[in-house]
Amino acid sequence: xxxxxxxxxxxxxxxxxxxxxxxxxxxxxxxxxxxxxxxxxxxxxxxxxxxxxxxxxxxxxxxxxxxxxxxxxxxxxxxxxxxxxxxxxxxxxxxxxxxxxxxxxxxxxxxxxxxxxxxxxxxxxxxxxxxxxxxxxxxxxxxxxxxxxxxxxxxxxxxxxxxxxxxxxxxxxxxxxxxxxxxxxxxxxxxxxxxxxxxxxxxxxxxxxxxxxxxxxxxxxxxxxxxxxxxxxxxxxxxxxxxxxxxxxxxxxxxxxxxxxxxxxxxxxxxxxxxxxxxx
Amino acid sequence: xxxxxxxxxxxxxxxxxxxxxxxxxxxxxxxxxxxxxxxxxxxxxxxxxxxxxxxxxxxxxxxxxxxxxxxxxxxxxxxxxxxxxxxxxxxxxxxxxxxxxxxxxxxxxxxxxxxxxxxxxxxxxxxxxxxxxxxx
Numbered sequence: 001x002x003x004x005x006x007x008x009x010x011x012x013x014x015x016x017x018x019x020x021x022x023x024x025x026x027x028x029x030x031x032x033x034x035x036x037x038x039x040x041x042x043x044x045x046x047x048x049x050x051x052x053x054x055x056x057x058x059x060x061x062x063x064x065x066x067x068x069x070x071x072x073x074x075x076x077x078x079x080x081x082x083x084x085x086x087x088x089x090x091x092x093x094x095x096x097x098x099x100x101x102x103x104x105x106x107x108x109x110x111x112x113x114x115x116x117x118x119x120x121x122x123x124x125x126x127x128x129x130x131x132x133x134x135x136x137x138x139x140x141x142x143x144x145x146x147x148x149x150x151x152x153x154x155x156x157x158x159x160x161x162x163x164x165x166x167x168x169x170x171x172x173x174x175x176x177x178x179x180x181x182x183x184x185x186x187x188x189x190x191x192x193x194x195x196x197x198x199x200x201x202x203x204x205x206x207x208x209x210x211x212x213x214x215x216x217x218x219x220x221x222x223x224x225x226x227x228x229x230x231x232x233x234x235x236x237x238x239x240x241x242x243x244x245x246x247x248x249x250x251x252x253x254x255x256x257x258x259x260x261x262x263x264x265x266x267x268x269x270x271x272x273x274x275x276x277x278x279x280x
Numbered sequence: 281x282x283x284x285x286x287x288x289x290x291x292x293x294x295x296x297x298x299x300x301x302x303x304x305x306x307x308x309x310x311x312x313x314x315x316x317x318x319x320x321x322x323x324x325x326x327x328x329x330x331x332x333x334x335x336x337x338x339x340x341x342x343x344x345x346x347x348x349x350x351x352x353x354x355x356x357x358x359x360x361x362x363x364x365x366x367x368x369x370x371x372x373x374x375x376x377x378x379x380x381x382x383x384x385x386x387x388x389x390x391x392x393x394x395x396x397x398x399x400x401x402x403x404x405x406x407x408x409x410x411x412x413x414x415x416x
Contacts, residue, residue: 004328006336043341053371057316060309060377067306074302078385078400085407092411140396143298209309209378210404216375217412220368221350223343227367228336231324234374235317 003228010040011232018058018240020260026114027208028237029055029179033107034267038274042229044100044107048178049224052216054237055180059209061238062245072202073143076157076195080167081207084185085214087171092215095176096222104275107177111268114183115261136160145199155196163193175215180208301388305381312377316370323366330363379408 001009014028017035021028029051036047066072095103136142136156144152157163166188170181182204189200219225347353348368357365386401 001335003331003334003336007324007328040338042338045341046338053374056374056378057313060313060374060381063306063309067302070299072302074298074305074385075397078382078397078404081382081404082400082407085404085411089407089411140394206381210382210408213375213378214408214411216371217408220371220375223345223349225368225371226338226344227323227327227348227364228331229338230371231320231327231367234370235320235324238313238317 006040007228007232010229011236013039014054014233014236015240015243018054018237018242019244020240020263021058021237022241022244023257023260026118026264027055027180027182028058028241029177030111030114030183031264031267032233032237033178034111034271036229036233037104038267038270044103045095045224046226046229048095048103049219049222050226050229050233051178052174052212052219053225053230054234055174055178055212056209056216057234057238058241059180059205059212061242062205063209065245066202066205069198069202071145071196071198072206073141073195073199074206075139075143076141076189076199077203077206077210079139079141080164080189081210083164083167084171084174084207084211087168087173088175088211088214089218091172091175091177092218093175094172098176101275101278103177104271108268108270108272108275110173110177110179110181111264111271115265115268117183117187118257118261118264143199145196153196155199157189157193157195159192159194163188166192171211171214174208174211175218178212178219180212182208297392301385305384308384309377309381312373312380316373316377319366319373320370323363323370326361326363327367375412379405379412382408 013035014032017031018028020026020031032051032054033044033047036042036050037044098106136158139160141160142154142156144154147153166184170184170188173179173181173184185204185207186200189195189204190197193200195203216225343349347357348364351372354365354368354372358369382401382405386398386405389397389401
């Protein structure tokens with residue numbers, strides 16, 4: 001395959017991954033790494049390195065749109081970034097000791113888990129906050145978000161240690177697999193800390209960029225960011241996710257979303273099977 | 281008192297608050313990604329021209345050359361107009377974007393005189409710099 005054909009195919013493949021990521025809410029990295037390894041036969045370490053870069057691009061690129069909505073909380077984000085960045089450093093170091101086949105299997109498991117989270121999100125209703133959390137006020141994590149009629153709704157966060165711990169796990173997965181681990185981040189905020197859904201998804205977007213930046217430097221220094229891959233992949237994923245966020249989210253996507261969730265599921269199974277097959 | 285921080289109510293008073301901070305940070309991130317994309321496009325096109333006849337192979341892992349892995353090496357490559365170094369500069373710009381956001385939040389919390397969050401931002405910044413400066 002010539003370089004121009006390879007680069008062109010990579011660009012459109014990455015564009016699709018970005019679209020899928022925006023559509024399922026899972027982020028580009030989750031689809032990108034299997035795409036690169038399964039279809040383009042790229043070594044998984046290169047795939048993870050270039051995916052981290054794309055994750056930063058998507059997260060930062062979507063930021064302005066998210067800010068305009070007025071849901072994100074800079075305080076919750078910053079506080080939890082302590083956990084995610086520390087986790088990301090650990091993940092990047094773990095990546096050197098974990099065998100590439102084991103890496104593929106872990107990645108497959110995370111894909112299957114992410115698909116199931118995406119599936120459940122279709123029917124889950126918002127959680128109502130009950131009781132009063134003292135720590136939420138002490139750490140200044142309580143806040144408000146614009147309600148439907150323009151009246152600010154107040155919210156508090158619960159189970160801060162639990163959420164913080166889960167965020168550390170999300171960060172570790174991000175540094176190990178080169179993904180944003182948006183699914184785990186939303187789980188930690190939405191389910192465990194009872195942060196309102198809109199606030200947790202938008203805040204998670206900001207955190208993904210900072211988390212990926214913590215381990216991206218380590219990958220770059222190790223020589224895992226290949227320029228020939230970074231060019232088409234980063235631009236493709238960024239373009240795909242911006243198009244996806246702008247046009248597809250508003251479209252009637254229930255069916256599309258289900259189909260793509262199945263695609264993610266299939267990719268997860270494929271990665272586990274091929275990872276395990278090479279073992280023998 | 282604490283509950284009012286970051287609320288939409290304080291926005292009406294026009295002074296520096298969380299909402300304005302986030303608006304500026306969103307813009308900052310956009311500018312970072314945009315400039316990185318431009319550098320990436322320029323470097324990528326030059327890279328395509330320089331390596332036109334080669335067959336890409338990423339099947340087997342071989343680490344990128346030293347000069348493309350460090351800030352000083354990338355700057356050195358910029359002088360000679362090495363396309364791969366231009367791409368890596370775009371990568372560095374991208375990594376710097378979220379870091380700049382944390383620096384900006386730190387400054388904003390300093391202006392708000394919020395000691396707790398100045399400390400929290402400093403911790404995040406320290407971890408980010410550790411990842412970038414001490415990789416071995």
